[in-house]
Amino acid sequence: MIAPGRVRSGSRVLALWCLDWPAVAAAAVAQVPATGPVAVLAAGKVIACSAIARAEGVRRGLRRREAQARCPNLFIAQADPDRDARLFEPVVAAVDATVPGVEVLRPGLLVLGARGAARFFGSEELAAERLVDAVAAVGVEAQIGIADELSTAVIAARRGAIVPPGDGARYLAPLPIAELAVEPSLAAPERAALVDLLHRLGLRRIGNFAALTSIEVGSRFGADAVLAHRSARAVPERPPSARRPPPDLAVRYRCDPPIDRVDAAAFAGRMLATQLHTVLAAASVSCTRLSVFAETESGEQLSRIWRCAEPLTPEGTADRVRWQLDGWLTRRDGARPTAPITLLRLEPVEVVASGALQLGLWGGVGAQDERARRALIRVQGLLGGEAVRVGVLSGGRGPEERITMVALGDEPVPAADPALPWPGRMPQPAPAVILVNRPRVRLEAADGTPVQVTDRGLFTATPARLRWGSRDWQLAGWAGPWPVDEQWWAPESRTAAAGVAARAQAQLAGEPADVRVLLLIYYSETWRAEGLYD
Incomplete structure (x- = not known):
């Protein structure tokens, strides 16, 4: 077992966090002035808001009406991952042009190895300053966090802190236990329930949780709690890496005709995602870090690495490919490709054994769900895209109207906004x-x-x-x-x-x-x- 605070050589991680990114992206699309309060809603609740909106009392988790009551001039936007990813691409490009080897955790948050940046610019502090300036040049505010481990660096980025080498556990100890669940790209969906349970048990600080032994945590709470415990103790995690993936697992697609539209790119990405997961299933592995590579007709090469907290599903892979291609093809700063895309390639940068997908006592990504998803994709390939459809929560008054059926793998866009009031709709619970x-x-x-x-x-x-x-x-x-x-x-x-x-x-x-x-x-x-x- 590696003791807390013992750092491997060259394992420093730099995290760059763009504050309130969903709200920033929504304001940019709607051309809301910088002084205007903005909130982003999903399922009728605020999931992100600007600093000006928070100054007026708007908080995450508020219902739409309560948020508008606190801030009458609040601009409301619906959650849109495609929009967030598309507008985040110039930020990623600016960072990558300054320090290569960028990994995107989600739109608004990226990480990279800090060792090379510190050597090139002279120190970690100077590297952080240069990256903040590079992001500011594209009109975005960002904060930098540097630490020995990835999760510690992400938490530090929210405070704009550089944690000294070997001091990660000491830095985390006084922070609230809720910090372990604040970043969804590094935590399983059940992490929020775990944090709530720990809080009710009296473990209010990360240091209180870190003081428990690994055996105590593993025997009482489950697999995700073990990962959270490692984060709390700041023990080594997998670092950012831009190494070349195993060539036998990569899949590629020659685009004929070349792709210059987002809808064509999304279709190709979905098809390539299906091929990739067929290859991964045959090798009994799952992908946790994915490289999306594209080459244009004029020879331009574009690539990004996406890191995920859990093994990617076919839908998750297709989403990331669509987001990335959308960002490349629609960039507003004039840096978009000068020619259509002729080659797409997906390469697993990091894989785990398929046993990581087995369903545990405390939930997680289940093998049964994964097998069912693959079977549905197979049926879809045999019978056509519309042969397999899934329901999306929609707006309406009757139960049938509140379900929009979309083809498996397509964008889950409802026919009507479920967040609207819909007076006269059927009371809960809905029919099964x-x-x-x-x-x-x-x-x-x-x-x-x-x-x-x-x-x-x-x-x-x-x-x-x-x-x-x-x-x-x-x-x-x-x-x-x-x-x-x-x-x-x-x-x-x-x-x-x-x-x-x-x-x-x-x-x-x-x-x-x-x-x-x-x-x-x-x-x-x-x-x-x-x-x-x-």
Whole structure:
């Protein structure tokens, strides 16, 4: 075991962090002035905001209405990873032109080896100054952190600190335990839950967590906690590297015709990602560091390295290829390629054994999920892109409207913004199963007369029974009706054509036990089953 603070020769890491990058990118696209407050939302909550917005009381995690109540002139933008990656490319290019060997962790954060930069510029402090100036030249503010280990350098970058060699554990010790989960590109999705548990157990500082032994952490918390514990102790991690990847795992694509459009680049990237993961699966390995290489018709060569906290999936690989090509092809500073792209190559820079994908007791990337994903991609290759579709949360009032089906691997863009208020939408929880064919059912009163909905949105009688084909249930309870009154002004809408429309919930009594609560919809004087609840 390597003791905390013992540094390997030449292992210093430099991290460059662009503050509030999603908000900066959104403001740049919308041409919001530098004095304007900006917030970026995902699923109706703030995930990033500018410093001016924070001065007005806006914080991450706030709902849209609360954020706007605190800052009425707040500019709201939706999360867009493609936009963030596209606008981050000039920053990466500026850093790479100053110090080669850049690795992108995510849009807004990159790392590189500090040893070469310090030797070239004379010291780590001078190297940090030159990199900040290089990024400022493209109109972006950045902070630098330098430390022995990557995670320590990223945490230090948020404070603009240079941690002396061998002093990583001492620097981290007084910091809040939440710092271990603040950077998603270095932590598993369950890291936030781990940090919350540690906080409730009384481990409020990173030093408190680092004081535990590795055996205590591994036996109690799980695999990701072991990684977090290593970060807390500042023990050696894998350093940034620009070494050439194993040639037998690389895949390439000769572009014919050459690619000069983002949509064509995205299609080629998705196809190449599928090929890469087929090769990786055959070798029983997974990729954690990926090099994206492109060559143009005029001989220009472009390359970037992406580092990931977890092994890449085909979708994650395709996303990074699309982001990178989009950034190259749409650069606004005049440094975009002068000719179309004729060659694409994906090279795994670092791989891990496929055993790293096995599902543990505390979650993680599961082998079953990975096998299912590969099978779906195989089906998609045999039957076409539209043969396999996945649901994306969308905006709407009814449960069917809140799901947008997109082809597997395509950009998960909803048909309507789910963050909008949508007054009159169905209350939570949503049905577990949506019945697309909407089979007819018969809702009856105790005397057998059919129950309908009046023009005033009321039941004509108290529901007591429900018939569905040959099945007959007594009702243990019911809720509703809730009128459905959408786009009544549009003759082509289903609501306008159906006349009175409403939804209701029916709780079934007795057997069979596989159906308990139904979501019903009423239109054209007929009740239909729209969904099933767990």
